[in-house]
Amino acid sequence: MKILVSWYAYSNDFAGNEVRTDGPTYQFHQYFFEHDRHLILSSAAPDEDPRLDRLINRLLLDFPGRQIEGRGMRVADPIDMPDIKTKVEALLLGLSDADQIDLFISPGTPAMQVAWYLCHTSLSLPTRLLQTRAPQFTKTKRPELMVVNTERSAVPVSIVIREGLQTKEAKASATEYLITPALQPVYDRAAKLAQTDRVTGLIHGASGSGKEHLARYIHQQSHRSAGPFVAVNCSALGDTLLESRLFGYEKGAFTGAEKKTEGFFDAAREGTLFLDEIGDISPYMQQTLLRVLQEGEFTPVGATKARKADVRIIAATHRNLREACEAGQFRWDLLYRLSVAELHLPALAERGMTDKRALVEYFLKTKGKAFKRSKPLKLAPVVWKHLDAYLFPGNVRELENLIESLYVFAGEVAEEADLPDWLLTPSTQGSTFDWQAHEKQLIQQALAYFGGNKSQACKALGYGSINTLTAKIAGYGLM
């Protein structure tokens, strides 16, 4: 899909209240539009710009059948470049499935043009920068279209950003993050998010599935990596404590506030603030946080002046926040603010057998180093079978802890006796291993876990095709 994105020009696209047919937006449609969709941006709040509606209606009237949409970007100050950049970055990330995103840069303020330029050079999205030359400046007396050649323009900031990104790649080395095939799409998305400066991310995933790990990855890949990464578990703190910890407080703000204290927003300045279990915060904190996200400022408890928040927020939750919103427990407007870039981490059982085995190998290696073993621990075949059979409801953390405990208790080779009881299912215990009973039980467990969904069960069990699973289900009389 080919998408065109542009601001509209407040004066050049209008003469009074009338749409100008010699304005840049109209002329683009008249001469150059060959796109599947045009997103026209306005600095007003969504659905609050009658001029934008007028422009779109006129274009649709004169160029019927075109897909043209308006988007209110809520930019309070049209020359506030960092704010504009953050907002268009978020928008562009949401279009990341497009084959081509053409940024028509002629309409808009210089700050808007610079923001387009920076997005084009710093995000690895399929963007092109397009400009038009007005007819009065061309020999043909028709407007001309130009693709801006960014390779030849030497704007230092883009070079700094690119160099910055390269060093960060080296920093987040492959040994810290095991990116298995099932995780690749979510880590790819995370890497794109990392290239933006302040776009907020929302990570969904069950407990122990690696949400904080992924948030750290985004931080380390971003140009904020030189700054701090601060993680806060929101569910562990009540309202008053959470508020004072997040925003800090003034001396005397409440009983026990003996000296002015900085909060996590200060501690994470120029870095990333990870808000874990965001789904558990109270309605009061939801409202407070929404204000901070909207205004980019926070006020320490007891202070009268607000401070600029220079952090990227990544939130995480194990809850389904849409359902929580429907049930009236979470604010839709906060969800929309947080979920500019949503990332879904699969539970370990959904990631399939190959992924699980890769993780076991990975932790055997990394924990071997941590425990200063000359050789990594080996697992007896029967131990592998137990691990295959177990669905790890506690996800990666549970698997990691298990390998650690084996390093503590096992010799050079971990045997069945080294495994904790809870991991041994009755059919897998004992010296004469009954593989068929074991496999039957495994299939039953997987089907129950995935609510009868065969394709998910098939993936978790590591069978090559669903036919294999269907045949086994029939063979074991599990129909």
Ligand SMILES: Nc1ncnc2c1ncn2[C@@H]1O[C@H](COP(=O)(O)OP(=O)(O)OP(=O)(O)O)[C@@H](O)[C@H]1O
């Ligand atoms: N891709 C990965 N590569 C290596 N280690 C990982 C990966 N994902 C998770 N881990 C490890 O698994 C453990 C659990 O991860 P993490 O703490 O990020 O989970 P979480 O989803 O944030 O958990 P919770 O919801 O309970 O806070 C950590 O020790 C982390 O290092």
